[in-house]
């Protein structure tokens with residue numbers, strides 16, 4: 001049995017779950033469901049990142065202890081994922097004592113190997129990012145993600161000897177035969193990481209003296225572990241906490257491109273330093289803008305998953321998020337375009353086909369055979385999903401929908417029902433088989449809809465029923 005362990009990033013617990021989080025998480029969910037259908041031993045993890053200065057700050061504002069604050073807000077993500085029908089196997093929280101213990105042990109391993117040392121760090125720190133930025137990272141002197149000027153900070157920190165691992169990393173990403181080999185996708189991101197590595201990379205600070213809300217450095221409790229170092233280890237601790245250490249290495253780690261460096265460089269280096277295999281693949285998807293603008297609280301254009309679910313339903317939202325543009329690219333979304341696409345693809349395309357065929361089958365009083373036991377997922381669809389080309393996989397399904405529509409137009413079964421009932425039955429029987437195929441392919445993307453349709457077209461008699469996707473405006 002093939003094993004597949006898929007992760008999303010763990011999200012900052014004090015964030016409100018927004019459409020960006022939903023995008024990565026829905027994509028991971030589609031893959032997890034796809035692999036379960038294939039019969040693979042699938043493990044899908046998401047969760048929340050709960051340490052660091054920002055969380056402590058938010059907790060203080062609310063007059064709560066950090067942990068109490070985390071307990072209060074972590075369910076926001078759980079609820080959001082429920083609304084989007086996310087089928088994770090485990091939801092990890094970095095304040096879980098088991099995770100904290102794994103992080104502590106991991107750190108001691110690196111310390112004892114001499115990969116951690118004490119040094120003085122001076123740099124430009126962005127509170128929003130919770131990290132020191134380099135001049136190269138800045139745009140017009142500002143953090144490109146928070147559009148804020150970073151502050152100069154200096155402190156005694158513990159450092160991880162990242163620079164020792166640069167050659168190892170270059171070899172690991174470039175040579176498929178390397179024992180530590182891992183893939184970085186898409187290719188453009190691989191090239192970016194490779195050229196940045198070749199320029200040389202310094203050691204990185206992995207502790208904070210000022211931040212108290214974090215896991216203490218085991219041999220020096222005046223410092224806490226850098227939130228990123230702690231957060232990255234969630235991927236490794238989740239299987240251990242679940243008594244399934246055999247799931248490591250992760251097969252696929254998904255994230256937005258702004259955190260690729262952490263996942264494609266720092267994370268594998270940490271693992272290799274500890275003698276642990278890096279994940280097999282990291283995949284960075286693009287950013288999206290909302291009607292041409294970066295999504296931000298200041299502009300007030302943040303889209304929340306529940307707003308989408310309210311308007312388009314769970315499966316409508318899942319469809320719209322993944323059909324709009326290729327997963328690895330940047331793209332733009334707008335509610336108006338979502339409405340148009342919903343009406344054309346779901347109300348008209350899929351919904352209309354289902355309604356027409358079901359109504360005709362009811363009219364013809366058709367007796368349909370039981371569906372096949374083992375669904376066949378065709379090759380082009382499987383290839384598209386292996387490549388994480390969600391929009392292509394969906395386009396492939398929608399081609400089948402329009403083919404079926406054409407078939408109806410050509411054969412005019414509504415006329416055949418009177419003129420040649422036998423032929424009408426044959427045409428409809430064929431259409432129902434086509435719909436069943438479409439439904440199988442829809443399962444990972446639109447699980448609720450697909451299950452309803454499996455039920456509807458199971459036979460022996462089909463009823464027209466109500467439209468699945470009423471038009472919206």
Ligand SMILES: [Zn+2]
Nearest residue numbers: 126129143146
């Ligand atoms: Zn920032």
